[in-house]
Amino acid sequence: MTLADRIDAAAAALEAQVIAWRRDLHAHPELGNREFRTAALVAEHLRALGFDDVKTGVAHTGVVGLLKGGMPGSVVALRADMDALPVTEEVELPFASKARAVWNGEEVGVMHACGHDCHVAILMGVASILAGLRDDIPGSVKFIFQPAEEMPPEGEEGGAALMIKEGVLENPTPGAIFGLHVTSRQPAGVIGYRPGPTMASSDKLKITVRGKQTHGAAPWLGVDPIVTSAQIVLGLQTIVSRTLDLNREPAVVTIGAIKGGVRENIIPDSVEMRGTIRSFDEGMRDAIHERVTQLAEGIATASRATCQVCITKNYPVTRNDPVLTEQMVPTLTRVASTGPRPMGIEVVPKATGAEDFSFFQRLIPGLFFFVGVTPPEIEPSKAYSNHSPRFVVDERGLEVGVRALAHLAVDYLAATRR
Secondary structure (H helix, E strand, O other), X not given: OOHHHHHHHHHHHHHHHHXXXXXXXXXXXXXXOOOHHHHHHHHHHHHHOOOOEEEEEEOOOXXXXXXEOOEEEEEEEEEEEOOOEOOOOOOOOOOOOOOEEEEOOEEEEOEOOOOHHHHHHHHHHHHHHHHHOHHHOEEEEXXXXXXXXXXXXXXXXOHHHHHHHOOOOOOOOOOEEEEEEEXXXXXXXXXXXXXXXXXXXXXXXXXXXXXXXXXXXXXXXXXXXXXXXXXXXXXXXXXXXXXXXXXXXXXXXXXXXXXXXOOOOEEOOEEEEEEXXXXXXXXXXXXXXXXXXXXXXXXXXXXXXXXXXXXXXXXXXXXXXXXXXXXXXXXXXXXXXXXXXXXXXXXXXXXXXXXXXXXXXXXXXXXXXXXXXXXXXXXXXXXXXOOOOOOOOOOHHHHHHHHHHHHHHHHHHHXXXX
16 A cells, blocks of 8 residues: 555544544633643643654643654644634534633633634544654654634734744744635535635724714714714725725725714714724735724814724735645645545635634745535535534544645655655
8 A cells, every 4th residue: 555545544444533533622612722621632642642742831722743754854734723712502413512611701602613623633633644654754744733713812812923933833844834724615525725815814903983972962062973983984995995906806894893872862972993804915904904094083083083093913814825735736636536525626715714824824835725514415605604603514524634634744745855
């Protein structure tokens, strides 16, 4: 048997265990920077496999394992995110989450509503396979189990950015990094990828408009921050539709929350708006920030109000390295067209969701791809999306994820050795 054949055989033999890990993780979800049980499970697994090095407590709860192959070669990294979401599960499953926790001062339900339980289980499976084949691996594989991809709690650092700050890409430095995300947008087992910009940057927007409180029956005696805010919300819609060259890349400016006032007959002193900004180009990203500030301040001034605009940069654009992507697409194509349930591969459209895998890609070449987990009887466009309390996973997609990451690691190491 070739090394590729042995990977496929090991993945098939391990499928039931990967599903069992996923169900255990799903029943015991943990929020960002609080993945204590998950991290302990992962670290114990890597140590039992005889990994050459296992670091814990990286970026609070992250785990980093190094597996050295039996032959000299380069280094490649594989990443899985571990955190769940503050979502109360509404799916009737024997392993459905009943967990509760406190998130930013509020008691919430906790659910793996984005599929990170799948990612951890998949990468644990890859660790088992490659550890069993280590004598034939030309190089080293760094396994990165990352906390807080969904953002850390307010006031805390976390996620990929903090792992990088704490040296996850050093000693040794990988030549490339691969990661995946399960998705409801594709049938179970279908692999999706895209070269170049793939997922959007994500920035947090907060606008505070201050007026002058007065009786609702006499608005001329005050300055109305509610009307001013309404004009700002409408004005913001023109930034994308009228000031950006959308032939370059799409963009989104959304206000998702407005808070102001306590009674129907009182015009309040202030209104607070919160929103998100998404872009696929760093230059456009900065231009949007500038125009949001100019527009909001201009409308506020014209309305005799004042406003404060605060834009926090969160995640950069998730940009798949074109050369690396071209190099590894044959591997993904082979994985998607073989195995017990071959489903195929497709180039997917850009996604306005964001991923902090993008921080790794700013420093080393990276490829981030998708694996479908929607059951065949459900049309993907009608499936409950990631982050929904009714998000469900067809676990037949997990085996595809395991084979994809294992083959990508081995094929990359073999190619760079030549």
